[in-house]
Amino acid sequence: xxxxxxxxxxxxxxxxxxxxxxxxxxxxxxxxxxxxxxxxxxxxxxxxxxxxxxxxxxxxxxxxxxxxxxxxxxxxxxxxxxxxxxxxxxxxxxxxxxxxxxxxxxxxxxxxxxxxxxxxxxxxxxxxxxxxxxxxxxxxxxxxxxxxxxxxxxxxxxxxxxxxxxx
Amino acid sequence: xxxxxxxxxxxxxxxxxxxxxxxxxxxxxxxxxxxxxxxxxxxxxxxxxxxxxxxxxxxxxxxxxxxxxxxxxxxxxxxxxxxxxxxxxxxxxxxxxxxxxxxxxxxxxxxxxxxxxxxxxxxxxxxxxxxxxxxxxxxxxxxxxxxxxxxxxxxxxxxx
Numbered sequence: 001x002x003x004x005x006x007x008x009x010x011x012x013x014x015x016x017x018x019x020x021x022x023x024x025x026x027x028x029x030x031x032x033x034x035x036x037x038x039x040x041x042x043x044x045x046x047x048x049x050x051x052x053x054x055x056x057x058x059x060x061x062x063x064x065x066x067x068x069x070x071x072x073x074x075x076x077x078x079x080x081x082x083x084x085x086x087x088x089x090x091x092x093x094x095x096x097x098x099x100x101x102x103x104x105x106x107x108x109x110x111x112x113x114x115x116x117x118x119x120x121x122x123x124x125x126x127x128x129x130x131x132x133x134x135x136x137x138x139x140x141x142x143x144x145x146x147x148x149x150x151x152x153x154x155x156x157x158x159x160x161x162x163x164x165x166x167x
Numbered sequence: 168x169x170x171x172x173x174x175x176x177x178x179x180x181x182x183x184x185x186x187x188x189x190x191x192x193x194x195x196x197x198x199x200x201x202x203x204x205x206x207x208x209x210x211x212x213x214x215x216x217x218x219x220x221x222x223x224x225x226x227x228x229x230x231x232x233x234x235x236x237x238x239x240x241x242x243x244x245x246x247x248x249x250x251x252x253x254x255x256x257x258x259x260x261x262x263x264x265x266x267x268x269x270x271x272x273x274x275x276x277x278x279x280x281x282x283x284x285x286x287x288x289x290x291x292x293x294x295x296x297x298x299x300x301x302x303x304x305x306x307x308x309x310x311x312x313x314x315x316x317x318x319x320x321x322x323x324x325x326x327x
Contacts (some may be wrong), residue, residue: 008214019201022196026197158182
């Protein structure tokens with residue numbers, strides 16, 4: 001979709017929403033692990049896309065631009081909610097976060113549930129790297145983390161998911 | 168989208184084949200459980216028109232520049248553009264002594280001013296439809312000022 005053909009009218013932007021909502025919602029759901037939050041994030045992504053539409057120059061496909069924007073919206077939300085919650089969340093058994101849930105992996109639906117059960121950092125990197133195909137340097141840039149952290153989180157995610165597979 | 172077609176980075180250890188298979192089977196799209204569009208639509212502010220995307224303003228700015236070049240060339244005794252059929256009456260006719268200008272110069276200025284006036288009229292129409300748009304107001308004032316300056320300079324041109 002060339003920049004000049006993008007809708008300038010809010011009602012016409014509905015066509016963009018309908019064409020990309022499923023893709024954006026899937027990303028938000030996998031990154032957040034929470035259907036209600038994914039609803040809110042999906043709305044935020046399209047509102048942000050509308051606001052930033054003039055910055056789309058057609059250097060990539062519109063879908064790729066929107067996908068990247070969606071990742072940024074989710075990761076920005078993740079950072080702000082992490083800052084908001086870090087002072088009030090008390091975990092009695094931190095090791096429990098590392099224990100994979102009892103979710104044997106048989107099909108893709110099982111993997112969806114297992115991804116949702118991963119710790120947030122590991123889930124984010126697994127989704128972006130192994131599902132969406134981003135490189136570690138891209139994930140590090142978007143997430144504001146070191147490349148080494150991205151690799152460590154991927155290792156952790158894969159280990160947890162493999163343990164579920166081996167049950 | 169192209170991101171899903173990428174392979175894992177080469178410096179990673181290979182993904183467990185069973186996990187890789189399941190990851191490939193994940194659906195690319197998941198329909199939101201409810202239609203989120205009404206909520207999204209309610210949050211979309213009307214988009215302001217951006218003056219630099221308006222062709223009529225680009226034309227106006229370009230023609231102000233062309234007319235200024237015409238004046239500069241005339242003042243320094245160079246050749247003016249070939250005469251063309253003059254557009255309708257313009258403010259040029261109200262400039263004292265304009266009838267004494269070289270016919271080629273007067274024709275070029277008259278043609279350019281007519282197009283500038285047309286672009287200004289278009290800008291006023293857009294402003295009427297989008298009152299208070301600061302970009303259009305700014306550009307409108309700028310072109311009006313340049314047009315006035317152009318007419319002032321016409322008054323100082325050497326007469327034939």
